[in-house]
Amino acid sequence: MPRYGADGDVLDISLTTIKVRNWDNTITTIPTYALISDSFKNWRGMQQSGGRRIKRSFQIDMNSVSFCNEEMLARFEKIDLLREYIQSKRVEIEKHNHSEKKDDLKLVNDRNLTNLGCFRAYLDAYLANHPQVNQKLTLIVRQLAPGAAGLPMEIYLFSKEKAWANYEAIQADIFDHILAVIAEFDLRLFQNPSGRDFQQLSEGQKNDIIREPKSQK
Template identity: 60%
Template sequence: MIKFLEKKLSTYGLSEGLTVFAVNAIMILLIVFISVVLYFIAKKIILKMLAKFIHKSKTKWDDILLKNKVIDRMIYIIPAVVIHAFAPIFPTFQVWIQRISLCYIVFIIILVLDKFFDTLNDIYNTFKASKARPIKGYLQVGKIIVYAVGIIVIAGVLMNRSPLILIGSIGAASAVLLLIFQDSILGFVAGIQLTSNNMLQIGDWIEIPKYGVDGDVLEISLHTVKVQNWDKTIVTIPTYALVSESFKNWKGMQEAGGRRIKRSINIDMNSIKFCDEEMLERFDHINFIQDYLKRKKTEIQSYNKENIVNEISKVNGRHLTNIGTFRAYIENYLKNHPRISQEMTLMVRQLSPDEKGLPLEIYVFTNDTAWVNYEAIQADIFDHILAVISEFDLRIFQSPTGEDLKKITN
């Protein structure tokens, strides 16, 4: 074809140099035309037909493949293949044309594999196991390897050297590479530990005060873990920080189906006393402690009688106290509460008294782990406790306020 064009142009009286230039220009335009035609055939016809077929199929993975434009990027290889095939037409520049076109093909293959890894992650995320075993970190390591190998291959093609020789020479600079990819290596190792030990999953509620983290895990990648706090702010922390440092994972609470209430109220110790007959008669009308009072009265009378206790003084023998009766009331109240789990620990206990009074701690679990519901249940319980405590002739301890001091002065 080139000889035909040279003969045809020479008939027009063109010089040899001008003929060669014209022939080369025509061939370049022809190559560009063929590349553009083949590209548009693949883009506008073949790809559209393939898209229609994919949309009709029942599988989802091919839709994700199309959405991530993996096939679109593969089409960009066509012009480079055409240019590489026609390179012998230009013997003077053949070597460099083929080298550059090969580098371009390798570059497009890298971009295709990059999108292919994203597609694998999107497909994997459609399965339930993706929350427990995310693979994004591993795929990012795969991307790093692909880019590293691609750069080495491109350098080898341009330098006309074997990529294996370049890889061997890189071994001498391994210390520098380790320093460059330090975060990637640490993140990769941390990702393996987190996954293999089932320490963290997407959707887990974690808490790390050091980094201001208190919310749900959105994403686990090679370098970072993305968390959305309850105030809707997004925090990213290094993946290896979850292995090198401690963090609190609330997953156990969510899986158990119960969330702990551990809160105490301070009782004014000056209000603690033995129960007299008037108090006991009043307590007999409280449903939650009627059985308790009957049992304790019988038990105390039997003990005092057996031990010939002088009941003139309350110091002798055993007697009911308002704090003990109140504690029994709270226990029975919680045992009959519909939002308190009866399968988990349920306890009302006294802590060590201090300058703020006698702490009476409620230690129970709600049967609802949702945050808003949990807070409502907890508030409802303590609303009732604070309102009913005066019925047992007890007082809550609190530091004096301005109103209290005003009453004293008046």
């Protein structure tokens, strides 16, 4: 109950007050009528279920999305979790394109794989094989609506661990891997420029000025 600063386990319920031990071991006392007059979140359902939900997104720079060329497909096919997907898609797409009329706009008129689609398929396979993800509950990798901050990619799943510290560690491990592996698919994460970015830009402009030959009189 955010209004009362209560977020933890109920210790005692009396006619007039309820005592709650918060996650930081402080004790909050709230009036009993607050359970009727205010809304509250009950964590019991999560504790009794088969997992704890992870729902988090990251932003992809849309300028890095592209069709896959043969070199990219050959590289992606070497990834164990993606090999079967690439091979099956190659057969499916080649069969479809072979039946269509050929022209100069192959990238537009033919079916082609994209690096973003391959990355999404990789995440599906990676999470489906993750030992700490509950495979019996919902698992989704999906795109959200694109905007000025890029293309959001959301991960929605349930971890087997429900204890807070273990849950946070699993969530961090999953996103550590995602952030590190995304460059292998020739994709870039989107983030607002930092002071370091502006510093590098300024240094690059200074170097260009220094290298520029002096005009002869």
